[in-house]
Amino acid sequence: MIRGKDPAEQLKGEDVQELVEGNKEFDRWLKREKRISNYPNASYDREKRRNELADIIKGITNPTLKRIVDELDIRLQNVEDEKVEILQDIREFFEKWLGIPVPLSGKASKPKDLVIQGELSVMAQAKEEEKKEGAARCIGRIAPTLRSPSTPGEFTFWVEDSEHIHIEVGNLVTAHNRGVRVTGLVTDLQAVSDVREVLDSFYAHAFGRPDAELPTRIPIVVNAKAEIVRRSDGRMEPIRGNWPVTFATAKEIREAYGAQISPEHEVLAGFTYDDRKDPVPIGLDARYVVGYEAAHINISGASGVATKTSYALFLLYALLAHSEQHNSNIASIAFNVKEADLMFLDNLPTWEDLDRIKDHPLWKFSVRLWRQARNDYGIDPIRWAKEKRFQFFAPKHFSPDGGVLSRRSDSNVKDFCYGLQALIDAGVGALYALFDPDDLDEKAVALIASMGDLAKRESLTFEQLINKVQSAMKQRKGDWFELDGAVHHRATANKILNRLRHSLENQLKGVVMKVENTDSPIPLKELQPGQLWVVDITQLSDKGQRLIFQTVVRTVFRLLEDRKTLEITGRLGNSELKDFPRHVVIFVDELNKFVPAGREFSVLKGEIVEIAARGRSVGLCLLGAQQLASKVDEEVLANTSTFAVGRSHPVEIQKSLYGWLAEGLKQKATLLDKGWMLLWHTLHNRPVLVHFPIPLHHLKREIESRIS
Known part of the structure; x- marks a missing residue:
């Protein structure tokens, strides 16, 4: 290991290997700290940095870390623009990881604006920059003005007047200046010309003839506003000068939204797209989702768009994968409140089936995202279904013939019913739901x-x-x-x-037993890490749904509380809870039905609100979804670390609850397509637009219906 080595000591062969070879110390640091991982060109980006460091070492006789630093300083003084970022990443490795400062005595330490000089125009220089290997295409320039000044939190830029450049609200862009990179989220767009009135345009167009072609094309200037997500030098100051702007690269996006999230805590939350239109993963910090730092996720969006439940399921899969890969002991319980969708999530295609449709225009994007999610994050519902990690429960049917109250009634569905003692064991509050x-x-x-x-x-x-x-x-x-x-x-x-x-x-006939002591409650003590249990309550009345939801939540909370106490006191190993998960995620749609806003239902919802407030401390995460977040209790939302918004009604999105969204993003939220969410996480400086794939059980149904 290079870290801790004397800077003046000559490097051995194995030391050099740690610096220049793949999956060694420098390469692992690039993955972990610089977030150069889990996107299509990540390995190439890391290789460029290893090759540059290898070239530095190659020119040194009897290399030491100190001599490498000295040579690095010389190169930073005479660096070409396209290598600034590469050399600065190497410098950061030596300073932040190895603890060896780089003097920075040259021009790289004094960033200055890229001033247009001589006969080169702004766009001519942009074209020159495009020719440099690996440089992103310049699409415009920052333009601080009296009306739209640059601030520490945002900047305004104009966009090249070209039909080949398409920029939208929600895009991520980066302004560059001698190695300093400022990544921003586009929140507003305008297209203007020097025509003052519509009347002027009417007269200029052959007195209102729309089919007439003007002899001279009127320039249209697109200007955009971007909220700053990350500045690479860490400074809180406005951008000074007309810096060139590009679409953000995968590396810049990963740094912007993942700088505070270490790989062992990263949970995949979806994908955004870089300057090459390749998917780039966006992560959440598991500690701020399932506890113990913070907890809870809330998803809102219009009814009937088939997005909220699909996205919640994707997040559940991501959390189960994190549990499997990092031994974080997470399990999930999902309530099937509407339709029967979740009761068939084990009816999945094979990976071979997906390979056969990977080029189909309808499904190719989802197949690609599922492949990337499996390869980079271990999300594999197809394997989990084969391993019987999904279990299904439905209320016992009240008829003498038995069975279950569910649209699925095969042998994989276990019935449940509750007697008085089982409800009391969950807490006296469960009786109020009767x-x-x-x-x-x-x-x-x-x-x-x-x-x-x-x-x-x-x-x-x-x-x-x-x-x-x-x-x-x-x-x-x-x-x-x-x-x-x-x-x-x-x-x-x-x-x-x-x-x-x-x-x-x-x-409550069938689900609550009046006389017999033959009840069979959902066996929550048997829940194992890595499992997803689905509880079907679609056929129950509102009262029945409320009863089962509250009973399960109370019971899980108590079990987690008991488990944590046993773990702290060192008695967990000999207890019946030794195999119970450390964290449990509970998903429910129509959350407003169970914890509504206002004082109504106060007796029924009071304990659930308290559980939401204390959930993070014991490892309970409430993943709630609803059409209108404004109808959910404020205390529950105030204790939520992650918000996702799908297509929303214009009236709802303008409420103060959505103040974390800029006006342009609110307008975007009213037009979002299926598979897209505006996401905010407590460790993200700004929201981000994420894309997620079609659920696999939906994909199988669509494939079968279209092929048949």
Whole structure:
């Protein structure tokens, strides 16, 4: 290992190999710290830096790290423009990793604007820059003006008037100046000319003849505003001068959105595209998704666009892959709330099937992204399905014939139902979900709490509990009676008992057992790291959905809390929770149904809101999706580290909740296609537009339907 070596000591053969060969110390540093990895040309970009360092070493007799640094300083003084970035990456390796400072005595240490001199015009110089090997195509220049000054947070630039350059809101661009690179997100675009009024254009066009061709073409100037994502020198100052602007390269994008995320914590969140139109991965930090630093993801978007659930599933796959590759002990539970989509996610094509359609215009982009996700991040749902990592649960059918309340009813689907004791074990709050919100005033809540305490102490069924309450009411005359040491009103008890019977016999029939002690709750203690469980609640009433969701969330939270306590005290190895995951991600669509905004349902949602606030501390991540994020409880959103927005309604996107989006990005959000999301993560300085592939089980259905 080179790190820690005496700078004056002569390098041995194996030391030189660590500097110039692939998958050695310098190469690994480029992958880890400079994020030159996981995009199509990453290996070539690393090779250029290794070759440059090898060329430096080759010219030194008896090389030492100090002599390499001295030669590096000389080259930085006389560097050609296209090599500035390469040499500065090498310098950063010596300074930040090896701890050997480079003097920087030459012109490379004093960046100055690329001033246009002599007979070269701005675009003539741009064309010269294009000829340099590896240089990105210059598309325009920064233009600080009185009306649009450059600031530490944004810059404005004009774009070459060319039909070959297409720039959109959401594109990533980079301004360059002698090795300093400022990467920005395009948030606004305008096209203007020197024509003052529409009337002038009308008269100039042969008095309003649209088919007439003008003798002289009126120049159209496109100007764009970009919010700064990253500046390579780390300075917080405005750009000074007319720096050239290019579309961002893969390396620049990876640095901009991954500088604070180490490879062992990176979770794939989708892809954006570089200057070559190649997919570039965008990552999240697992510690800020599943805990313990922060947690929770929220996805919003219009209904019927088939994007929210698809993207949530892609994120679940990415987290499972991270668990497998980095032993992070993550498992997932997904609630199938609408349709039956998630219940068939194990019905997947083979990789050979995907190879056969890799050039099909409809599916080639998704196939490419799935391939890249598997090769670079280990995301392989096809293999996981074969290994039976996906398990499916559905409510027990209330009919005498049995079965499950689900559109899928094969042997891979396990039924579940709950008795009173199983609900109490999840927390007395689970009993509140048996009632409608309007029934839960303070008197009703107090009575239900007494009923829960009595049932827990005496291990009662629902039928026995109802009989106990009725017996207590008969023992005393008047309006009041005593239950479990507390006094309650007879009218409250009659109302609660009537509502309880109605729920058990109608709304919750089959899923909640009234008499029998033969319930079979979802066996959450058996959940293993790397697994994805799907719980189908589509056939249940809103009350039933709320009951199962809250019961599962409460139970998982308690298990994670117990596991962490055992781990901290050193007793985990001998406990029944030793194989339980360290982190659990719970996905649910229509989150606003379970934790709505405002004070309504306060008794029903209170504990879930508290769990969301404390979830990161025990490793619980709530991955919620909904059409309108403004309808979700503010406390849940305030504790969320990652937001994704798909196509949204114009009224919704203008609400203050979306203040993290610039106005141009809000307009973009109303027009997003399927497979695209605007993503913000707590470690990203700015949002980013990400693309994700069609879910594999959807892909199989589409292939079969079109081929048949």
